[in-house]
Amino acid sequence: MSWLPETEFVSTFVEAVKQGKLMGTKCSKCGERYLPPRQHCKCGSQEIEWYEAPTKGQIAAHTIVALPPDSMAKYAPYIVAVGELEDGSRILAQITGVTPATLKVGLPVQVAPHQISQDRIVYKFKPL
Amino acid sequence: MTGKVGVVGIGHAKFGKRNDATIRELAFEAVKPALEDAKITTSEIDASVVGVAADVWAAQGSPGALIHDYVGMGNKPTFRVEAACATGSAGIRAAWSLIKAGLAEVVLVVGAETMTWVGTPVATEWMARAGDTRWEYPFGITFPGFYALMATRHMHEFGTTHMQMSMVSVKSHKYGAMNPYAHLQKEVSLEEAMKSVPICPPLNLYDCCLISDGAAAAILASEERAKKITDTPVWMTGLGAGSDTMMISERPSLVGLTAAQKAAEQAYKMAGVTPNDIKVACTHDCFSIAEIMSYEDLGFCKKGEGGKFIEEGQSYIGGKVPVNVDGGLKSKGHPLGATGVSMTVEITKQLRGEAGKRQVPNAEIGLTHNVGETGQYCMVHIYQR
Numbered sequence A: 001m002s003w004l005p006e007t008e009f010v011s012t013f014v015e016a017v018k019q020g021k022l023m024g025t026k027c028s029k030c031g032e033r034y035l036p037p038r039q040h041c042k043c044g045s046q047e048i049e050w051y052e053a054p055t056k057g058q059i060a061a062h063t064i065v066a067l068p069p070d071s072m073a074k075y076a077p078y079i080v081a082v083g084e085l086e087d088g089s090r091i092l093a094q095i096t097g098v099t100p101a102t103l104k105v106g107l108p109v110q111v112a113p114h115q116i117s118q119d120r121i122v123y124k125f126k127p128l
Numbered sequence B: 001m002t003g004k005v006g007v008v009g010i011g012h013a014k015f016g017k018r019n020d021a022t023i024r025e026l027a028f029e030a031v032k033p034a035l036e037d038a039k040i041t042t043s044e045i046d047a048s049v050v051g052v053a054a055d056v057w058a059a060q061g062s063p064g065a066l067i068h069d070y071v072g073m074g075n076k077p078t079f080r081v082e083a084a085c086a087t088g089s090a091g092i093r094a095a096w097s098l099i100k101a102g103l104a105e106v107v108l109v110v111g112a113e114t115m116t117w118v119g120t121p122v123a124t125e126w127m128a129r130a131g132d133t134r135w136e137y138p139f140g141i142t143f144p145g146f147y148a149l150m151a152t153r154h155m156h157e158f159g160t161t162h163m164q165m166s167m168v169s170v171k172s173h174k175y176g177a178m179n180p181y182a183h184l185q186k187e188v189s190l191e192e193a194m195k196s197v198p199i200c201p202p203l204n205l206y207d208c209c210l211i212s213d214g215a216a217a218a219i220l221a222s223e224e225r226a227k228k229i230t231d232t233p234v235w236m237t238g239l240g241a242g243s244d245t246m247m248i249s250e251r252p253s254l255v256g257l258t259a260a261q262k263a264a265e266q267a268y269k270m271a272g273v274t275p276n277d278i279k280v281a282c283t284h285d286c287f288s289i290a291e292i293m294s295y296e297d298l299g300f301c302k303k304g305e306g307g308k309f310i311e312e313g314q315s316y317i318g319g320k321v322p323v324n325v326d327g328g329l330k331s332k333g334h335p336l337g338a339t340g341v342s343m344t345v346e347i348t349k350q351l352r353g354e355a356g357k358r359q360v361p362n363a364e365i366g367l368t369h370n371v372g373e374t375g376q377y378c379m380v381h382i383y384q385r
Helices: A007-019 A070-075 B024-039 B065-068 B089-103 B120-128 B143-160 B164-174 B190-195 B223-229 B257-273 B290-295 B305-309 B336-352
Strands: A022-027 A049-051 A054-066 A078-085 A090-095 A108-117 A120-127 B005-012 B047-051 B078-081 B106-113 B197-199 B213-221 B232-242 B278-281 B365-372 B377-384
Touching: A007 A120, A007 B305, A022 A090, A022 B197, A022 B223, A049 A108, A054 A090, A054 B143, A054 B197, A078 A108, A090 A108, A120 B089, B005 B024, B005 B089, B005 B223, B005 B336, B005 B365, B024 B106, B024 B257, B047 B065, B047 B089, B047 B336, B065 B078, B065 B089, B078 B089, B089 B106, B089 B213, B089 B336, B089 B365, B089 B377, B106 B290, B106 B336, B120 B143, B143 B197, B143 B290, B143 B305, B164 B190, B164 B290, B213 B336, B232 B257, B257 B290, B257 B377, B278 B305, B278 B336, B290 B305, B290 B365, B336 B365, B336 B377
Parallel strands: A090 A120, B047 B078, B047 B106, B278 B365
Antiparallel strands: A022 A049, A054 A078, A054 A108, A078 A090, A108 A120, B005 B213, B005 B232, B106 B213, B232 B377, B365 B377
């Protein structure tokens, strides 16, 4: 998922992303849901289970990164958005397949796997 | 310790691209005038708190120890604090706490940062890594990017315009041009501000604060000692602090900072004042949209009306609450660790009536609002004469 060494937990999530699935975690004790997933609940519980989150939603906020961080220089400009999924949870990711003209809050999107670079296998949004 | 805590000495280094100094010299440049202002020496100071946000920028592990030693604090107690861009205010809060706890009577707070030597792409990279490195940083989001997300949402929900954001920048530069310690001392026109280079649209260059080198210092004292040191102490009457989720995507709202709202509520309650009582404020304008949201989060206007607030000139001297009349982070500069202390310096000057051309009339109650990251940290302080 990131440039940091992965844990088994993150690998589980990344393997699902490669299959086009978005996996969140749910606390068995208090019922709180997390997407992106957490291995521990904020209530203090370690009893968590995976659940499959919806992959459809809409754009809640967006920006075009024209001045990228050094490590992303060769990919710029690219668009980053916060998407709100059908269950109300929000995730941040890049969005492709849109232009500055078609990019807007409320745009319906679908989450899809996205390999940014060799060490960054993530998800992205694409317009529905 | 019962009683109040007051600011008795202030000092400010020149903010800017300071190739002539490293972090230790910059810290000295701020501490020396603070000691002179209080008319005391380090022998009368019990402890220091040093605020430096990033070792990597200081090019020095434990930069607090270096600064404490360099400014002549000898073997006295010290520690360093870090709260990202709110580091300086964390230092002030820690010093206040030391005095109230009775561990010290007079405390030196120094905030410093050296950032310009790495260049913008690397600076952007290092800053981006302060976002959640597992779930947000890998997507290439940057700090201007995070605030741009809030800007598009604010525009969507309230009809805030980019022109209104540019107006914040015009104001910052107007006052920054009058501040000899500011990084960029020049005015800009609305047209220049609106048509500048895109950084993270809708935010362009003039919507973003500067990457600067600098330092600021403040000496805080117990009520008893403050009254002996100076005839013009400025009292800290309200302190508030809040925090928020590491991931911006986990927040239910993107049009304000919950940490700031919580911090403000605590500070107003403690000081026994309302937003209407604030005569001058330094708020965290790391980006133009951030200043607009600060008007709302601090209760200077209703949520969603921040754009109108600047458009009506309410944050200029003569308006409802003059904000960032020292040039703010935009024009004065934003050396991370120094910023919160610099805000304290400015409000102290204003409350003493020593701000010269930038003086706000009848500045009796002032406020600082210092945000770390995108609201993972926020500290609000209220000062009174």
